[in-house]
Each structure stands twice: as structure tokens, then as C-alpha cells.
Amino acid sequence: MEQRSRLGVLGGMGPKATSVFIDQIIESTVADRDQDHIDMVILNHASLPDRTHVILENSPEQFLREIEKDIRLLEYAEVSNIAIPCNTAHYYVNEMQGMTRIPIINMVEESIKVIHEAYGDGCKVGILATNGTLHSGIYSESALKHKLVPHLPSDAMQQQIMNMIYKDIKRGVQIDPQELEDIIHQLITEDGCQCIIIACTELSIVPLSEGTKQHCVDAMDVLVKRSIELSL
Known part of the structure; x- marks a missing residue:
């Protein structure tokens, strides 16, 4: 069987934006059948602390602890790349990348x-x-x-x-x-x-x-x- 790359989606920030991201991935992929689409592992972690609050209060500890758990799940799922459909969360992209060898799309x-x-x-x-x-x-x-x-x-x-x-x-x-x-x-x-x-x-x-x-x-x-x- 052909080896496929699997995309990990670290979402929930916010949930609606994540659903739009997934829809756009599907709509933008040239496909004639189900098997032509991208394999994705989607974590819709809506209960993560608000990113703007975390940055303005300079209190990233809980946010990063929860993110690290999500990254471990994506590692277990053997994803090839991680997409995070949240701009504000990218303030911590270096810390998140330091948690894993899986490339995070910046x-x-x-x-x-x-x-x-x-x-x-x-x-x-x-x-x-x-x-x-x-x-x-x-x-x-x-x-x-x-x-x-x-x-x-x-x-x-x-x-x-x-x-x-x-x-x-x-x-x-x-x-x-x-x-x-x-x-x-x-x-x-x-x-x-x-x-x-x-x-x-x-x-x-x-x-x-x-x-x-x-x-x-x-x-x-x-x-x-x-x-x-x-x-x-």
C-alpha cells in the first residue's frame, strides 16, 4: 500500500475556525474519490486557555503543558506535519517545536x-x-x-x-x-x-x-x- 503523509491538526482555538480550516482542506484538495483526500488526525482542544489572555498576562505554563499532551498524541498517531489554525498560538511556536521532531508548519x-x-x-x-x-x-x-x-x-x-x-x-x-x-x-x-x-x-x-x-x-x-x- 502507498505510504501516505498524515497531517496533524492541533485545533480548537477556536472550534469554528478549526472546522473552517478542515473544510477548506477538503474543498481545496483535488480528489475524485475518498482515498484521494488527505489523512488527518484532528484534535479540537477547545478548553485550552485563551491565547490572548495567556500572552498579555505572560502566563503560558498551563497552555504549554496542555499543548505538550496534544503533541504527544499526534506523535503517537504518527503524523508527518502539524498545522495549528490559530495565529495567536504561534507566539509559542518555538517552544512547541522544541517539544517534538515533527515539523510544525509556521x-x-x-x-x-x-x-x-x-x-x-x-x-x-x-x-x-x-x-x-x-x-x-x-x-x-x-x-x-x-x-x-x-x-x-x-x-x-x-x-x-x-x-x-x-x-x-x-x-x-x-x-x-x-x-x-x-x-x-x-x-x-x-x-x-x-x-x-x-x-x-x-x-x-x-x-x-x-x-x-x-x-x-x-x-x-x-x-x-x-x-x-x-x-x-
């Missing part, structure tokens, strides 16, 4: 590489993310390393983004996509951004118009594509 680095390939040096990149992701600096540091110019939303805009993520999407409240599109439009027309990175998997759930998508790179999409490439 959602942040892969996304920044895609932007650099498309736009080149000096591109001003607006970052839409949680407070935890912005505070961690993971996207800003990666952008600077790749000769891009990171741009963060104003305090008022960031509060609007956090409300969308925590008060609406995580609670299952349907939001008007126009609200997110207006933010993206403002970052481009008023703040001079050339590209916007959707750096929160909750925001990836929001359906954007094709016109708006042209200005965006969604880290979830990048993770989906890289997961498929490595698994086939």
Missing part, C-alpha cells in the same frame, strides 16, 4: 513569505489580528525580517476588530462582512497599506467580496495550501 512565516513574493521589499502591510497577536509582535517581526513595513490599526479600529472577534464571531453571532471590508478599505485608502494580512482565523470566517480579497492575504488560506502541499 503559519506566520509562510504568510509573510507569500506577501513578500507578491509585493516585494518595502510593502506596507496592515495586520488584522487579536490584541495578543499584535502585542506578541510575531507578524511585525517576521515582516521586518523580510523587508516589509508592518502597520497596526489605530486603537479605536483595534477595539472594533476585537469586538468582532470576541463579542460576535466566537459567540456565534453573524456579523455583516461590510464592517470588516470597511476596515480593510480604510487601511488601504487612508493608511496607505498595499496589502492586508488576515491574521486571525476568526476573521478568516468572514466572507469578503472578490474586490476586497485582491488586497488581502489570509493566513488561514496560506496554511491550508501549505498543509496540502506537504501532505500530498
